[in-house]
Amino acid sequence: MRTHRRDALDVSHLSEHEQRRLLVDESGRLADNARDQPQSNPYPEGKHRLKTACAGPPPRRHPPLREPAMPRMTTEEVEAALVEAGWSRGRDIGAQVPELLDFVRERFAAEGHPVEAFQAAQDFVREFGGLRLVIPGTPPDAVGFTPHWIYEESGEDVAELAGNLGKKLFPVGYETFDGAMLLIDETGRFFLMHHTGPYLLGANTHEAISCLLHGPQQEARDCFV
Template sequence: MPHPTSQDARFSDLVDATLRVAGWQPGRWDIKQAEFWADALRTHVSPAGHRHSVFPAAVEAWAEFGGLHLTPTGPGRHIAPAQPHLDPLHGLHAARTLGDLGRALDTELAPLGAESGTEALLAIDTEGRIYALDHSGDWYLGPDIDEALATLITGLQPPRLAPPGGTGA
């Protein structure tokens, strides 16, 4: 069997190695755990009555990458690499926050995990786009989980989301 070229590979060598050290491998699919998270999020209601959205893009991301603690090595390209823990229950108590941002973006958001150290909340929308929310703002990590993981692991500077009616940072 020929070794895939870098053009054929799903991830760069650095991203692939970081994912594999954390326990990911091609074909990883833990739908039982993803369904557990989906049920926990669906049944959680905040004291003010806010609920989480659960949709296929989120469940698929949880099934493939859920539970991984990513610990990139080396310096980042623009900023320090993130150390995400991909567990949607990090966002259990953020239903209102995710709902508010989802409305601003005209979509729904579900929690994906959190960055260790910064505690930025990672979220996914119905189209599979990935975002980070932290004390300094909201950030666009990529159009899909693959690009978002590359952004986080390689320390690329993500663009900041523009405030409603604003132009961004």
């Protein structure tokens, strides 16, 4: 199997305080980079490329993520990919979780669109927070499983998508190439807010990771209420 690890965020050698600070600093760095990007940059780290993520019904080009689409990965294949990213059974980042969640809540609340860290979001961050999963394809990409705020008006776009889905959403990660936002809803489904539109990744963590690695992706509008 292809190696899916690149620069995993290894915090095992750090104290609890240092681990918490490192993960929060990563979220802050991403947000600050997005804020400071000039409008002239066509590929900033997320700020401008998601502005149309929840735009209306005209047909969109699917994101150039996994070509060609492959069959869903088995549970064993997904777990092997996660192990390569630094995951292990029973992984729990424990005391780091509240600060990571609070970082996102504060950013979104400041925009006037607060988000709630419901149980499904807490459980995902507790087990997978800080991992970095490399995605095969061209151009190279990776997903950071770190809650984040990535560009101005993130809150508005997430709120709009949540309203369309009829479910609460919480950001739990991002794609490094174009800043696409990984979201989980209160039922445990995963969505990707890409600049070409929002997509359903799967009904659970394993389906979402399989989809991120190999596709296929489904238009999120198929889930709108």
